[in-house]
Amino acid sequence: MEYLRVSKKGADNLVKKWTDLEMTESSDKKQLLHLVFGGELSSLDGVQFKDLSALDIVGIYPDYATALVAWRSKAQSTVDNAEMRYFIVHMHRLLDPENK
Secondary structure: OOOOOOOHHHHHHHHHHHHHHHHHHOOOOOOOOEEEEEEEEOOOOOOOEOOHHHOEEEEEEOOHHHHHHHHHHHHHHOOOOOOEEEEEEEHHHHHOOOOO
C-alpha cells in the first residue's frame, strides 16, 4: 500500500477545495450543519480549554462527511501536542432538536 505525504499547507488547501466543492454541490441537499473547532486542553482528564480566546474555529460545514475531512486534517496536524484536541459539533441538532 502506498501513502501520499502531504504538507500541512497542502492538506489545508485540499480541505478548502473539498469544502468549496461540497458547499456548491450541497445546495440541493438538506443542510446538516457541523462546526469544527479545537484548542489546547487544561488537562487530559476533561474538556476544559486553557485559553478560550485561543480556540481555533476551523469552520462550519454542510454535512458530517465534509466536517470529518476538516477535523481529520486539523487533528493530524497537531498529533505531536497531546493537549490539543479538535471536535465536531452537530449544530443541526442544536438548531432543530426535534428533527435529528
